[in-house]
Amino acid sequence: MNQHAVDELLAKNAIAELIHTYPRGLDRLDRNILLSIGHPTATVEFSTLFKGTWSGYVDWLMQAHHAMIFNNHRISNMLIRVHGDHAVSETTSTATLIAKRDDGKYEDRLVYSRYLDRWRCDSGRWSLSHRLTVRDFRRVTVVTDVDLKSYQLTNASEVGRADPSYQLFDDLA
Secondary structure (H helix, E strand, O other): OOHHHHHHHHHHHHHHHHHHHHHHHHHOOOHHHHHOOEEEEEEEEEOOOEEEEHHHHHHHHHHHHHOEEEEEEEEEEEEEEEEOOEEEEEEEEEEEEEEEOOOOOEEEEEEEEEEEEEEEEEOOEEEEEEEEEEEEEEEEEEEOHHHHOOOOOOOHHHHHHHOHHHHHHHOOO
16 A cells, blocks of 8 residues: 555545534534644634634534533444545434423424535644535424433433543543
8 A cells, every 4th residue: 555545545534533523512512522623724604503613613513512411423324525624524414303382392402404515734733724614414303391200311411521422432542
């Protein structure tokens, strides 16, 4: 295997790690994890709901998801193309969200999205430079308190740093 192929595999692995870090940070509402993904000058376009800097987006996410009683994000199909110190990727995502409404009922939301990302490598470190999120599908089911009692929910964001995954990764440090 030539060095170019090795460098490309290493770049794809680093980018894939960052892509998978995003739902980990979001589901735990861990601002520092989320900020670690983006370059300081990174920008985001999230459907029609947000357009701005990565740090502004992270703050917007924290506020929006803190109000939810459950949020879970899954990454699936991922395609990454690398060209030197730049790369692009398309990743599919599934989000399951439960939020309380003003009328006391709850919205059980299922959202399928795609992240169209641009990446850059500075001094050997890959980071996100731009994200365009395309929402492909959104379904909202309104449920009552009674309905919600049949759900079994563990909201990782409420567990915080007590979540056993933090200890798991700290054990390797």
